Amino acid sequence: MEQLQLWKVLICALAVAMVVAAAPDQTLPGCNSTCEGGNVEIPYPFGIGYSSTQHGQPCFLEPKFNLSCNNSNLIYGSNVTALSINVTAHQMEVSFWVARSCNETNDTSPWMKTANFSVSRTENKLRTVGCNSFGLLAGVYDNSTYATGCVTQCYGKELKIDDGTCSGVGCCQVDIPPRMRDIRIAAATLSSDNLTRDWGRCSYSFVAKHDSYKFSTADLKSFPNKTLPLVLDWTVGDKNCSGFESNRGEYACKENSHCNDTDTDFGYRCTCDHGYQGNPYLGCTDIDECKTGKHSCISEQHCHNTDGSHICLCLKGQSGNGTKGSEGCHEKDVVTKVVIGVAATIVILFVVITSLYLIYQKRKLIKLREKYFKQNGGSILLQQLSTRENSPQMTQIFTEEQLKKATNNFDNSLIIGSGGFGTVYKGLLENNITVAIKKSKIVDESQKEQFINEVVVLSQINHRNVVKLLGCCLEREVPLLVYEFVESGTLFDFLHTERKINNETWKMRLRIAAEAAGALSYLHSAASIPIIHRDVKTSNILLDKTYTAKVSDFGASRLVPVDQTEIATMVQGTFGYLDPEYLRTSQLTEKSDVYSFGVVLVELLTGEKPHSFGRPEEKRSLSNHFLSCLKEDRLFDVLQVGIMNEENQKEIIEVAILAASCLRLNGEERPSMKEVATELDAIRQMEKHPWINRDQNLEETQCLLHEAPSSIYEHGDSNSHQYTDSIRDHVLIALDNGR
Known part of the structure; x- marks a missing residue:
């Protein structure tokens, strides 16, 4: 029998030992887990002093977690008794004094320095007990003092209030504000009338846990407690969780735990991951859900x-x-x-075979599309656009079916023009928008680069006098571009179609020239990256229904880096408009466009094509014939018959001089497109306001054309077609150093 009892004792002892052994350590090695004779557990990051086995390693994580013992009591700070520490809730319960005021010299107003701990706003209340009493709680945050409080009242000689309530009669309570640290509590009696004397002369104020105090009317005469439990919230460190992304060495959270800074204003907390338990500051262990x-x-x-x-x-x-x-x-x-297994196998085999067939067909289609994409220069397009900023206008990707439907399967009756490397069709989209669709004639390496270059260039442009690119299609063998539809043809057609020539014709030509010059000026100086058109001619200037100019066909254009003034290229352009300096040096500059635009101005003045083998040899090159006539004082001989009259004679002469300046052989002596556009606008103003004396702004004109005479021309009889000596001098100066 005794042996049986002995075995029972041994089994119980063994079970206790196993439980103790299974309990995870809450302190660092060599550190005390309690004060001697005390029963308050001290979990890390809190600790007392230094480890006895780890060569003087602190038992605490930070100085604010360093506690001390007073006999069996655990002390926080200098004189506050710690009652319990909860690592999971990150709270510490301490014993704190009750403030008392009895109008005596031994009144108390306790305070506590909480370091970076704060009074828990969820676990505590500020209460004041007494008749006609006032309680105050003051705390410090961010070097500023914050305070709250409550007032009690008593009416009649017999209090009509139930014990256990704290609603303002004899007892009041308020919530704790957030971030209250380094607190001080004070109590005061607001009056000393007979009622107060009947119910006691003292006032009591304290911060305590919700359930640690229950009001009783007997407490008004004699308050039973000198201290009550108070809960502090604590965190570690002085950073939030994101502060450890670059420096994990200072991170306090150990294995199987994570950082949590929700609802914290200072530092952070460590929490065990889901499925783990223990002290996150020492490392969490797996929870055996099956055993628990x-x-x-x-x-x-x-x-x-x-x-x-x-x-x-x-x-x-x-x-x-x-x-x-x-x-x-x-x-x-x-x-x-x-x-089930056989059925599942059959289903799986069917799904696998079907999937493989669909994958094969999809890959075949993808390869075909990739072939066309590469064939149409898609790789070059992606590379070009990747180095550009976003286009100011959204470019739409059209499908082949959409464009087939828009052009009735590219019906030849809808062809409206043919460019240097493509055919243009008129199309109608599903939203009833009329467009122009440009298709390459053949697919070869040279045309790929031109096609992609036009897409890249137009994606950089947003100007009312530049034709808009609406989108493109790359999924077919021949690439397609979709433009806005410009209904009135080209400037070339406008000039070389027989029509009545009068002053209104000249005004329209002058306006078209000014609009085209403005667009080219924008390309040269206002676009995000300067653009040289490289193929300026009347057939590349379109006219809409109001005969507004739209510069088009950017297949030969080039983007010029901002740190370059010229680029070396293979010579490209249209015979008759081509800059002779560019033809000689292969160095493309903005002044190459200026020369070509000078030819356009001459074409506007004369109504003749820039080159024709049907004319005598000395007149085959229109620009050379025009300049020759200027030198020989025979401008009227080269002008289109009927275009000049007494009303527009001065304007035409100024445009002729401007054209001559654009046609100088030395590119550096030509004006910029911005200067050309400005001069044309000024000439148009003279057209709108004929009373304006252009001779008064002669210095500006002289600066533009590198001239210095005091007057440009004098008018005689419009039928005489004779120039004065000043006109001759003016023209010769404009052409000087250029021929």
Whole structure:
């Protein structure tokens, strides 16, 4: 019998030892877990002094967590007794004094320096007990003092209030403001009338846990407590969680834990990951849900613990689902399993074969599209656009079916023009917008670069006198570009179609020239990256229904880096408009466009094509013939018959001089497109306001054309077609150093 009792004692002792051994350590090695004779556990990051086995290593994480012992009492700060420490909730319960005021010299107004701990606003209340009493709680945050308080009142000689309530009569309470640190509590009596004397002369104020004090009217005459428990919230460190992304060495959270700075104004907290438990500042351990009953399985036998979680299985020889609420586990049905297995295999094979066929077809289609994409220069386009900023206008990607429908399968009757490397069709989109669709004639390496160059250039431009690119299509063998539709043809057609020539014709020509010059000026100096058109001619200037100019065909254009004034290229352009300096040096500059625009101005003045083998040899080159006539004082001989009259004679002469300046052989002596556009606008103003004396702004004109005479011309009889000496001098100066 005695042996049996001895065995029972041994078994109980062993069980206790196993529990103790299983309990994870809450302190660092060599550190005390309690004060001697005390029963308050001291979990890390809190600690007392230094480790006895770790060569003087602190038992605490930071100085603010360093506690001390006073006999068996655990002391926080200088004189505050700690009652408990909760690592999970990050709270510490301490014993704090009650403030008392009895109009005596021994009144108390306790204070506590909480360092970076704050008074918990969720666990505490500020209460004041007394008749006609006032309680105050003051704290410091960010070097500023904040305070709150409450007032009690008593009416009649007999208090009509139930014990346990604290509603303002004899007892009041308020919530604790956030971030209250380094607190001080004060109590005061507001009056000393007979009523106060009947119910006691003292006032009491304190911060305490919700359930640590229950009001009683007897407390008005004699308050029973000198101290009450108070809860402090604590955090570690002085950074939030994001402050440790670059420096993990100072991170206090150990294995299987994470940082949490929710609802903290200073520092952070460490919390065990889901499925783990313990002290996150020492490292959390796995929770065996199967042993603790925290699993979701039918029974412990069906539960299998995993690191941080668990899974529910069926026992050997069973099938089904071992999770609670499921169909459960049952004995395996071999026949059913075989049937299901065969059916599943057939389904899987069908799905696999079908998927492989669809993948094959999809890859075949993708390869074909990739072939066309590369063939149309798509790789070059992506490379070009990747180095550019976003286009100011959204470019739409059209499908081949959309454009086929818009052009009635590219019907030849809808062809409206043919460019240097493409055919242009008129099309109508589904939203009833009329567009012009440009298709390359053939696919070769040279045209790929031109096609992609036009897309890149137009994506950089947003100007009312530049034709708008609406989108493109690359998924077919021949690439397509979609433009806004410009309905009145080209300037070339306008000039070389027989029509009545009069002053209104000249005004329209002058306006078109000014608009085209403004667009080219924008390309040269106002676009995000300067653009040289490289093929300026009348057939590349379109006219809309109001005969507004639209510069088009940017297949030959070039983007010029801002740090360059010229670029070396293979010579490209249209015979008759081509800059002779560019032809000679292969150095493309903005002045190459200026020369070509000078030819356009001459074409506007004369109504003749820039080059024609049907004319005599000395007149085949229109620009050379024009300049020759200027030198020989025969401007009227080269002008289109009927275009000049007494009203516009001065304007025409100024445009002729401007054209001559643009046609100088030396590119540096030509004006810029901005200067050309400005001069044309000024000439148009003279047209609108004929009373303006252009001779008064002669210095500006002289600066533009590098001249210095005091007057440009004198008018005689419009039928005489004779120039004065000053006109001759003016023209010769404009052409000087250029021929």
